[in-house]
Amino acid sequence: MTVDFEECLKDSPRFRSVIDDVECDVSELESRLEKLVKLCTGMLETGRQYCSHSKSFISGIRDLSQHSKGDSMMSDCLLRFSETLNKMIDSHLDLLETTQLAFKQQLQTFVKEDIKKFKETKKEFDRCSESLDSALHHNAEVPRKKQHEAEEASNALTTARKAFCDKALDYVLQINVIQSKKKFEIMKFMLAYMEAHFSHYQQGHSTLQDLETYHRTVAGQLHQLVLESAREKRDMEQRHIIIKQKDLAHNDSLVEFKADAPSGIVMEGYLYKRASNAFKTWSRRWFSIQNNQLVYQKKLKDTLTVVVEDLRLCTVKPCLDHERRFCFEVVSPSKSCMLQADSDKYQQTWISAVQSSIATAFNESHEDPTAQRLERATSVSAATLDPSRLPRDSVDKKVLEQVQRLPGNAQCCDCKEPAPEWASINLGITLCIECSGIHRSLGVHFSKVRSLTLDSWEPELIKLMCELGNATINRIYEARIEEMTIKKPSPSCTRSEKEAWIRAKYVQKKFINKLPEMGIRFCCRSRGNTLERLPGRPEKSSKPPLKPKPGTLVRSPGVSRGISVSSPTALSSGRVAADIEGTGVGEDLRNLHPGALLYRAAACQSLPTMADALAHGADANWVNNGDENRTPLIQAVLMNSLVACEFLLQNGASVNQADSCGRGPLHHATILGHTGLACLFLKRGATMSAVDAEGKDPLSIAIENANADIVTLLRLAKMREAEVALGQSGDETYLDIFRDFSLMASDNPEKLNRRSYDLKLTTL
Template sequence: MTPESDDCVLVQSHTCKPSENLVKLCSGMIEAGKAYVSANKLFVNGIRDLSQQCKEDGMISECLEKCGESLQEIVNYHMILFDQAQRSVKQQLHNFVKEDVRKFKETKKHFDKVREDLEIAQVKNAQAPRNKAHEVEEATSALSVTRKCFRHLALDYVLQINVLQAKKKFEILDAMLSFMNAQYTLFQKGYHLLDEIDPYMKKLAAELDQLVIDSAMEKREMEHKHATIQQRVRIDFAYDDSKVEFNVDAPNGVVMEGYLFKRASNAFKTWNRRWFSIQNSQLVYQKKLKDSLTVVVEDLRLCSVKPCEDIERRFCFDVVSPTKSCMLQAESEKLRQSWIQAVQASIASAYRESPDNYYIERLDRTASPSTSSIDSASEPRERSARPDSVPQRVQGLPGNELCCDCGQADPRWASINLGILLCIECSGIHRSLGVHCSKVRSLTLDSWEPELLKLMCELGNGVINHIYEGTCEEQGLKKPGPNSPRQEKEAWIKAKYVEKKFLKKMATGEALANGDRKPESHWSAKKCQRHNSAITAPKGQRKCRQEAVLASNTTLSSAAAALERKFRRDSLFCPDELDSLFSYFDTGSGPRSLSSDSGLGGSTDGSTDVLLFGPVVDSVTEEECEVSEDSSGEAELEPEASDPEDGRELHPGSLLYKACRARNLPAMAEALALGADVNSANEEDEGKSPLIQAVTGGSLIACEFLLQNGADVNQRDSRGRGPLHHATYLGHTGQVCLFLKRGATQTGGDDEGQDPLSIAVQAANADIVTLLRLARMNEEMRESEGPFGQPGQYPSSSPTEHCRSLAPSFPLSHLSHTLSLTHSPPPHYTAL
């Protein structure tokens, strides 16, 4: 072969290498395309997720949905393109290279080998010597055979090259045409797809331009507001950005919400930050948004709120419900006040929105006492089984058939520290005044301790209105009616109980000196001793005020006697331990009237001292203190017991002090209304408090009245003796029960080192000794039992349950069947 032929064959054989390289590059492109498609799919999925998150914004949601759909179609078109490249370019060229090119390579190898043999035969033929004919003949014969074979193989090789070149041209053109058709289809469909959303894209572009303009304007407004707020902060140093406003009439029903710290009820008393809200007359909280709401107070109508200053943490307030209390902490003082006002406003709103019939339908529900007596017993009571319900007993007093403040008929709420009945709307206003002014309780929903019931029967709307509305007629003021606006009622109640504008003030020294008022016409006090019988109405005409007071006393005495025959005490001790002990003391003592309110102790002759004051004193004589026909004795004023004092000497504090000793609750109420300090100490009488005087007078109801009005149960006199010491000395078992119930401490001794228990032991008073020891044992068990420190959570094997089981075996044989159970005090106790 000529050099030109060799070169042509060599060139043709090298044309197969680019085809093989193209197949490899196509494979790489397809793999990269698949990765691109996968990335595009993830991108489209991200757009769809973002669209779901932005459903509230219609503009963004619509844009993302349309763009996501279009991009998904484009991704599908790309998948078709790469699939076509896989079939047309890669697969088709791969088959060509694998089959045709492989055969060509095998033929080329065989051709190259024969060509080498031909060259060797030519060399041997050229090297054969002339003188060796045999070698020349062999060399010539081998060259001839090899040349013939080479020519045949060369002809086949050239044919193979021509066939390969023709097929390569067809395969490459066909593959590229298919691939380009796929590209055309991709872009054509993509164009049509984008052309369809082109109007929306133009509309979106116009809206986007407007958004840019609006955003710039909003940015300028925000910068202006920011500068204004900064300037206000610089001017007003007292500005507090933590203040939150509340809205009782919020459309969504949420009056107020925000973060508060809540003290847990576990043993460690930990504080946790929770999201609180006032909604639907309930106080609820949750830890996270997805968590369910936890109800703290189910009905705000039966709770109260007050700030707490006696704990270490700041800005705390207590929400007290009938069953529990919840201690909360705000972040600032303003926030605390906002929360307190929000709760009070919600309570008032709930009263306005709920009719009184709502409570009538729930008479049979068992409820715990209200905030004024959280520690009182909450045992279920079957009100329907009793002949007379609590409302009937209390409403039977003069004036109690109507609301004390507006005259609404059938009042079913009470202020236990004032001793009055209220309608539901006025009770809501009283709650807003705070428990220091008025303690509200429901006649139907709350349980009523006997001492509270008797306290309500001692006072009543007539007595309290006589005190707090003493100058209304003189001032020509008109009392609001049942249909008066709430604002008018609220203004009247605040003026009446908070500002006390309608009280009859004490006569000054100058007025008395000038003879403007008789010395004993309004502020005088006398002690009158009477027996256990009702005072009859005096003969002849009397002034209206005299008739009201005496009629009230007569009604109270008869009503109380009937009340006591039908009602028996059932809770005067620890609410979860010894709530039935007091009923054992009353067993066998017979019915007791209010006039003989000795509290299971007092005078042995059944007589009582009554404090008379005001115009009543002017008209009361020995002849007017008559008794009923059934009386065994004659009630009369004892000259030696009379202790008149003129207006220069008798001030509200003295009036309260003397009224407590004489067991006259109306006088005590008027003294407190005029500003007497319930915890004042009488330095002229060994620093004794009014509560100690009430103990000395032997009246359990007087003690209860003072405690309801803030008397300190642990206040001691100059000899170190508290009310519990005096009650123990005098043997007043009922008062001992009451003081223990109200948290009186029995660990401290007086100046002689005597604690109540040692006093009771020296006096051989088995009842009081048992009470004090059980109470002390109860306190020790509470400390030792840990998590069983809540009422009703004691296991049957706990010591508390053993204590409860021993209560019925309390020694009743030691109790007297007389009206008052009195033990003589120790000989050295002469100061009382």
């Protein structure tokens, strides 16, 4: 809005109205510009704070990239993106500087100079306007008669009018100037501000466009990482569920022997070590077997302390006479070291690991000219320290020959390498040294490995190995390899190929049939080319089998002539016989639950069928709710099958699980007079204090049945428990007697049928 100069000289009402409108407009413009100035100042301060914090954030990203130097993909991604972000923040700072410069040059100058000058001119105009009004009023009041006053008033009016016209013209000039200037000053500021934004975003777009190819590459890698992370999460959740289902408080499978570990550490874990000082204190240390040495340390950064410098010059043996449990001793020509594990399985694992490491050390140094001298020195040292090892060579050779004569056992079960000298006792197969190391890495819940030449073998374990063999087990675990056209690894294959095969075969069980094939013929036990008749099955006859009269004494199946038991025994054996009678030799039992098949096979002493059932997921502690909650182990006891009981125990059967009458395997062995089985269960940790529903423990049952051998065993075991409870180590008599009973139960079971009918009277 412009004002005409002519109108200002007239000082007309139109001029005064325009002046009022202009003054209101300028006043409103000033308030709005002051508000905009305040907002712009706040925006600039906030923007600088944002840029400062962004710079700190980018510095943190760079620090993170330094931490991720080991991961080239992540480190490169963080560095490149941080550089791009830093350029964009610098561009943002340039935007703020440009905005502040335009803001100062346009808005602040307009407010502080132009509007201020307008307001000062307005004040002078108002003052001159008031002076003019006063002069006009005075001039109008002068009377005619006072000529002198009239002239003075007229002169004052002329001066006031001239001053008013000058200021009015100046004021109109300021009005017109500010009206025209406010347009281009505000537009100029906005244009400079938008040009700064345009430059900022154009520079950002150019910077990001240079990163477009790399951004797509990283996005693809990120997508792959997300997929892999999802798979890993699913696998970890499944593994978490599997591990959580285990009894972690007694999980001895966490300690594994790995003969070909990439790190060179074939075995490691915590053991207690007895000090060699006068106080004989025990300290917990982290032990490991590496580089053919037994070493330990307290903390990771501590220097390794060498216990045995060369494993070929040492031997290891359990310390059964020590007052502390699970102790074993590593003995070398220069010193001995007493160690203690956390459990019996842990102790056996360490002993086997040391023995296997000794054998591996000899195999690795077979070309060394001093190897034979070391071997002779080791054997002499071992024989001197443990006299029971003196005749081991001939015994071990006999075991090796006996086991290798079985069909398929002359070659490794998994890679067919000839002359295997290792075995898995719960599977009943022979293995080469490389496959045995892989089997150890699976854990004892899948495979328990022993050496056919270096370890001692109980008679029942030898019988177990002879009942199964590579051919039998491969018919189960490799039933579908021809159908699936899968090639079995050869001895020349790499360890990784063998390990993949073994895990697929025994852990994932990819090659077994959907249904147990041996369920058709499980009632027959195969020994060579002959079939034994099941105990309790009568000969073919036209006459029905005689049933025992109530109150008469009946021999249980598998008990030699001359052993008779009371009615509870007759009931048990009769029920087993009835179960077997109801099962035809040709009956197809493949559709049975694996646990039920294991239960039926245990009663028939068919180890191949039992192995087949276990391969198909049978629980060794399966409970038959329809038969007094009995387990497969109790069924094997009722049939007096030492080898079936040993097989179930090696595959995780509980030696103390009782039936609905409160009778465990030891109770049934005592009732039936199976001395060999009672000896086996006592060696495996059977509880003697457990009582059945009638309140009888195994010792009272043995005394009642006048079984002298079992009474002797139970009393010896009870004395041994009392000695251990009092902290006494005892002597070797206990172990010698148990060893004799085990050998007799395996080789001459008829000698264990001694009864003393005066035993009850003498005890009472």
